[in-house]
Amino acid sequence: MDKVRLAIVGCGTISQLNAPGYLMHDNCEITALCDPQPERAEQRARQWGISPRIHSSYEDLLNDATVDAVELLTPTHLHPKQIVDGLNAGKHVSCQKPISSTVAEIDTIAAALSGATTKYRTTENFLYYPPIVKAKELLDAGVIGEPSIVRIRTVRGKLASSQIEVSPGAYEWRRDPSLHAGGMLYDDGWHKYATAIWWIGEIESVQSIVSRSDDYLDETPSAAIWKFKDKNCLGILEYSSAPEMNIRGRYYAADEFFEIQGSKGAIWVTRCTGEMLDLPPVMVVKGIETTGIQVPMDWIEGFNGAARQFIDSIIGDEQPNMDIDFSRQTMQTAMAVYQAAAEERPVKPSSLT
Numbered sequence: 001m002d003k004v005r006l007a008i009v010g011c012g013t014i015s016q017l018n019a020p021g022y023l024m025h026d027n028c029e030i031t032a033l034c035d036p037q038p039e040r041a042e043q044r045a046r047q048w049g050i051s052p053r054i055h056s057s058y059e060d061l062l063n064d065a066t067v068d069a070v071e072l073l074t075p076t077h078l079h080p081k082q083i084v085d086g087l088n089a090g091k092h093v094s095c096q097k098p099i100s101s102t103v104a105e106i107d108t109i110a111a112a113l114s115g116a117t118t119k120y121r122t123t124e125n126f127l128y129y130p131p132i133v134k135a136k137e138l139l140d141a142g143v144i145g146e147p148s149i150v151r152i153r154t155v156r157g158k159l160a161s162s163q164i165e166v167s168p169g170a171y172e173w174r175r176d177p178s179l180h181a182g183g184m185l186y187d188d189g190w191h192k193y194a195t196a197i198w199w200i201g202e203i204e205s206v207q208s209i210v211s212r213s214d215d216y217l218d219e220t221p222s223a224a225i226w227k228f229k230d231k232n233c234l235g236i237l238e239y240s241s242a243p244e245m246n247i248r249g250r251y252y253a254a255d256e257f258f259e260i261q262g263s264k265g266a267i268w269v270t271r272c273t274g275e276m277l278d279l280p281p282v283m284v285v286k287g288i289e290t291t292g293i294q295v296p297m298d299w300i301e302g303f304n305g306a307a308r309q310f311i312d313s314i315i316g317d318e319q320p321n322m323d324i325d326f327s328r329q330t331m332q333t334a335m336a337v338y339q340a341a342a343e344e345r346p347v348k349p350s351s352l353t
Helices: 017-025 039-049 058-062 075-088 103-114 130-140 189-199 299-317 324-343
Strands: 005-010 027-032 053-055 068-071 092-096 120-123 147-158 204-208 222-228 233-247 252-260 268-269 282-286 289-293
Touching: 005 017, 005 058, 005 299, 005 324, 017 027, 017 039, 017 299, 027 039, 039 053, 039 058, 053 058, 058 075, 068 268, 068 299, 075 092, 075 103, 092 299, 103 324, 120 282, 120 324, 130 189, 130 252, 130 268, 130 299, 147 189, 189 204, 189 233, 189 252, 189 324, 204 324, 222 324
Parallel strands: 005 027, 005 068, 027 053, 068 092, 092 120, 147 233
Antiparallel strands: 147 252, 204 222, 222 233, 252 268, 268 282, 282 289
16 A cells, blocks of 8 residues: 555544644545534635545445545544444544543454454554653663653643634533543543553552542542552652643643653653743753753644554554553553542552453
């Protein structure tokens, strides 16, 4: 296959970040858009300067023989069936995180994959964000020695303006406990668990404190600590809210700070979603020696990289990052954070089925 004919399914807010990478790829053509509100798909087509076929039904899209692959940007509770149906229809499937609402649903997807001839991956933009990728390279090269602590801090504040328009109803289904498995520690936390697992490895045991509020999504302040399997290394996750603090950024009112402490030094990733700190995006700290490393740091670069690898993997017949096993580990970790808080005890993610 020399060119992948892609359909984007779901033309809401996040499509504005996912689509540009596909539009820029020389070996990809967005030939179809699918949304239950056809006028929204038509609006995106005009915005992106393309003339795709418009489908209001996912079933109709899957019957479109001119579509090779789908990017699912739909509400989480729809993902398992849409993934399975896409694989059964012979399409390559990339699905926006989180993959599902339960671990059991991932097993259903895995069963469909076992008989599929096409590829699946969970779309996880953090794994392609250049500062996080650079940190992985430095870790693997042994620049800071053996890691002992991974700290991931997230703060949510307020944003003066955004380059993306939030679609009406974008958060309604996320605030419905019957449709969404958790709040920000699940929906946004997925990024952080995936990053930690990609950097260091499988998470063995989790302890946590999770705050609740009248807003189902808001779980601040919260914190989790975990031990990585077969490693003398811990992970620490912090979530805080600063509703009166301005956060510089182009997309969402949040930013992250990552620190990996090793036996020889530390790696800092000083920004991600936002642009809060006036520091190089990656820093290596070795006692009295600090080195700043410049790499592309616009958050959309992670989405562009994710699009690029999905297309390249289809053409090159390779498995793209975040396969079904990686997705299961991430989902189990997210659920373990909630169970550990509810039961006030350590929980092994691998025990959750």
